[in-house]
Amino acid sequence: MSGPAPTPTPEASKDSSQLRQKEMIARHFDRLAAAPETGEKTAYTFVPGNLSELLLSFDVLPVLPEINSLQSAMRGRSADYISLAEKLGHSEDVCTYVKSDIGMLKSGNIGPTGQRLPNPDLLLLSYTGCFTFMKWFELLAQEYQAPVTMLQVPYQADGRITDDMRRYVVDQLRRKVIPTLEQVTGRAYDEDRLRECLALSAQAEDDLVAVLRAARHRPSPIDAYFGAVYYVGPIFSSFRGTRAAVDYYRALREEIEQRMAHGLGPVTPEGEMGAERFRIVVEGPPNWTSFRQFWKMFSDEGAVCVASTYAKVGGMYDLGFRHDPQRPLESLAEYCLGCYTNLSLPTRIDLIVRYLEEYEADGFLINSVKSCNSFSAGQLHILREVEARSGRPGGFIESDLVDPRYFSAANIKNRLESYFQMLQQKSRNPNPVAAS
Amino acid sequence: MSAPALAELVARAEALYLDYRLGAVREWKRRTGGLAIGYMPIYVPRELLHAQGVLPVGVMGGREDLEIIKGDAYYQSYICHIPRSTIELGLNGSLDPLDGMLFPAICDVIRNLSGMWQSLFPAKLAHYLDLPQDFDPELGGRFYRHDLERLSASLVERGARPLTPEALARSIELYNAERREVRALYELRRTQPWKLPTHELYLFLRAALVLPVEESTELFRQYRLAVLDDPGRKPLDQARVVLTGSFCEQPPLGLIKTLERAGCSIVDDDFVQVLRFIRSDIPVADDPLGALVHAFLTDAMASPTRYVDRGRKGEELVQRVRACGAEGLLFCAPSFCDPALLDQPMLVKAVEAEGIAWTAFKYAENSGQFQVIREQAGTFADSIKLWSNA
Numbered sequence A: 001m002s003g004p005a006p007t008p009t010p011e012a013s014k015d016s017s018q019l020r021q022k023e024m025i026a027r028h029f030d031r032l033a034a035a036p037e038t039g040e041k042t043a044y045t046f047v048p049g050n051l052s053e054l055l056l057s058f059d060v061l062p063v064l065p066e067i068n069s070l071q072s073a074m075r076g077r078s079a080d081y082i083s084l085a086e087k088l089g090h091s092e093d094v095c096t097y098v099k100s101d102i103g104m105l106k107s108g109n110i111g112p113t114g115q116r117l118p119n120p121d122l123l124l125l126s127y128t129g130c131f132t133f134m135k136w137f138e139l140l141a142q143e144y145q146a147p148v149t150m151l152q153v154p155y156q157a158d159g160r161i162t163d164d165m166r167r168y169v170v171d172q173l174r175r176k177v178i179p180t181l182e183q184v185t186g187r188a189y190d191e192d193r194l195r196e197c198l199a200l201s202a203q204a205e206d207d208l209v210a211v212l213r214a215a216r217h218r219p220s221p222i223d224a225y226f227g228a229v230y231y232v233g234p235i236f237s238s239f240r241g242t243r244a245a246v247d248y249y250r251a252l253r254e255e256i257e258q259r260m261a262h263g264l265g266p267v268t269p270e271g272e273m274g275a276e277r278f279r280i281v282v283e284g285p286p287n288w289t290s291f292r293q294f295w296k297m298f299s300d301e302g303a304v305c306v307a308s309t310y311a312k313v314g315g316m317y318d319l320g321f322r323h324d325p326q327r328p329l330e331s332l333a334e335y336c337l338g339c340y341t342n343l344s345l346p347t348r349i350d351l352i353v354r355y356l357e358e359y360e361a362d363g364f365l366i367n368s369v370k371s372c373n374s375f376s377a378g379q380l381h382i383l384r385e386v387e388a389r390s391g392r393p394g395g396f397i398e399s400d401l402v403d404p405r406y407f408s409a410a411n412i413k414n415r416l417e418s419y420f421q422m423l424q425q426k427s428r429n430p431n432p433v434a435a436s
Numbered sequence B: 001m002s003a004p005a006l007a008e009l010v011a012r013a014e015a016l017y018l019d020y021r022l023g024a025v026r027e028w029k030r031r032t033g034g035l036a037i038g039y040m041p042i043y044v045p046r047e048l049l050h051a052q053g054v055l056p057v058g059v060m061g062g063r064e065d066l067e068i069i070k071g072d073a074y075y076q077s078y079i080c081h082i083p084r085s086t087i088e089l090g091l092n093g094s095l096d097p098l099d100g101m102l103f104p105a106i107c108d109v110i111r112n113l114s115g116m117w118q119s120l121f122p123a124k125l126a127h128y129l130d131l132p133q134d135f136d137p138e139l140g141g142r143f144y145r146h147d148l149e150r151l152s153a154s155l156v157e158r159g160a161r162p163l164t165p166e167a168l169a170r171s172i173e174l175y176n177a178e179r180r181e182v183r184a185l186y187e188l189r190r191t192q193p194w195k196l197p198t199h200e201l202y203l204f205l206r207a208a209l210v211l212p213v214e215e216s217t218e219l220f221r222q223y224r225l226a227v228l229d230d231p232g233r234k235p236l237d238q239a240r241v242v243l244t245g246s247f248c249e250q251p252p253l254g255l256i257k258t259l260e261r262a263g264c265s266i267v268d269d270d271f272v273q274v275l276r277f278i279r280s281d282i283p284v285a286d287d288p289l290g291a292l293v294h295a296f297l298t299d300a301m302a303s304p305t306r307y308v309d310r311g312r313k314g315e316e317l318v319q320r321v322r323a324c325g326a327e328g329l330l331f332c333a334p335s336f337c338d339p340a341l342l343d344q345p346m347l348v349k350a351v352e353a354e355g356i357a358w359t360a361f362k363y364a365e366n367s368g369q370f371q372v373i374r375e376q377a378g379t380f381a382d383s384i385k386l387w388s389n390a
Helices: A016-038 A052-057 A065-074 A078-087 A096-106 A131-141 A163-185 A191-216 A226-236 A243-261 A291-299 A328-338 A345-358 A379-390 A409-428 B006-018 B023-032 B046-051 B082-091 B108-120 B137-157 B165-191 B198-208 B213-229 B253-261 B288-298 B315-323 B338-353 B371-387
Strands: A041-044 A060-063 A122-127 A148-152 A278-283 A303-308 A363-369 A394-399 B036-039 B055-058 B100-104 B125-129 B239-244 B264-268 B328-334 B357-363
Touching (some): A052 A060, A052 A328, A060 A163, A065 A078, A078 A096, A096 A131, A131 B108, A163 A328, A163 B137, A191 A243, A191 A328, A278 A345, A303 A345, A345 A379, B006 B198, B023 B055, B108 B125, B165 B198
Parallel strands (some): A041 A060, A041 A122, B036 B100, B100 B125, B328 B357
């Protein structure tokens, strides 16, 4: 017996920058799919601590497994991939990005655009801010014959980058990563080309920061969590260091400045957002399996995310870091060392408190994902500390990155509604003790 | 003076193991006025601390008898148990005698715990020991050496004596002696497992974590002599197994006993690895700090926390199984342990390629019910005894 036909999900609204970045990323996947024929070399690597400019200087195309996993989730494929990986012996307790990637690989390695991803010519393990990355590439190394090179990026445990840390990364780049790239590509390291790429990166980074800082305006013209996922896409993935990224971020900035000038809020998948009622800072990655539904839970309540830590996993540009063509390898090292998940918990707490103040937020929310201990371990401590220091209320919800079994829509919606009601009450009566 | 009886030694080890409040450490501090620094599992270079007059104290989390009141408020349900019990012990005053904590690079949970420690106990040292994953002396080796020098300077700032090559050389020799005693115990268990039940050996491994190395070495020696002298321990018809995966959060003692009662004779394991992480004696040369670094780079146990090149994954585990004549392998990992559980499929592949029988289960340090594991381990042991070629 068949039930009623499901209501089709309306096409998501997209602003022109979203359409543009979608085209850019589609073109990248076309190049990847064609790589076996064109002979272009590919390297599998990670978003945090990625060495896009260095790869670009060798004409190597990056493939980012965690992007593939989140894309699989957005296309509704991750559940099957995870299930397959668990059948193959991967524990239900571990990172679902890894399992989705392994499942995808074992299912033919079909990427987000429906094309087969090429086998890697190099596994470039940028071991930055996440222990699981190391295990992930040990697993991939068993599947492919490609050489593996590992770049260990020390953890900023004391909240600063020391000379020893910088030197360790630079020395690994010089003595291990670059020679491996030379071997894989048959080309010599070209520092002038790297400098050109880094200069382009810095231009794009300037414009990205201007976009993110637009959220200081009331109403915010952007959503700096859900919307920022699209904004950071090109710079976090394959386009940092390219002219295309410079052009994209210039156009994006202009688009956002126009929205700001017209007093417009963000564009959500459901269309133009209504009145801005709450300004929220968010910590933690989004859920990807129900991304649109999750965003709608915020936008329906008039909640705009004005800053997020997730938008900094691929670089802390808003704190002033820029790739520097005058110090190419040192600059790459500082980039890797400075990614958000490589920061100590006290530094993360400082950052969220700073965002609450700078972006005049009403409160902050933590989306704690089961898969990611790098983000999640310690988030309840962050919640407590940030509340105590900022005096602004925190909310806590739990989901997962790409495993739909851990996205309980009713539960999350319930918690969010309660949280927003609390913010509403607080805005009416900001100092209840004194008032009473 | 006659040697202490076995029962007396076991009772002492058990008392040290059970003492959450670190009475032995408090007593040592009262006696010496020195600093005591805690460390989380797997590996820290205890020699360096000892050379500066500091007592290294292993902190391995809690057991089923530790009521977690505050610790659970810091961690979600899907995080392993050891950080919540460690926080609990910190907040309930058990770790008060410690002047600081070292957090070796085990995983993201322990890494983030180092930051929580900085926030929760700002007056104490909280040092994240960023162990190198690059084993080239000029790369990872140099970085690690600088980190050790930084740690040493932090200890001096807190009142420890400065590090000298002479003192470090002496400390390395003392820890070499302890490593030799531990190796001798493991060798004895390998050859005569009935003499050395693992649930009893484990008490001594844990006791050593709160004692000065001179005392722990002597305790191991006395224990070895006592079990050799004990005529009451007779061979048992059990399956010889290696247990792997329990290198960080430790299993409850009841789980180890359960496995033994189910017919498994554990002939090698991953427990309290800090005592054996460096596999051989460290040669004491002109540059003892360099020797300590070199030992970590070249002579450490394979561990899921340590990067392993393709092709060598699982190699050491297979060798361990073969070397101790084990008939099977138990994957015994804590729930939500990323290093152990992410490694497991690769290790399974390696051992299956060698035809080694295995079974897998998970635990938490506070598990109190073992019936399911008992049945599983019992079936595994029976199948080995009935069907293996051994």
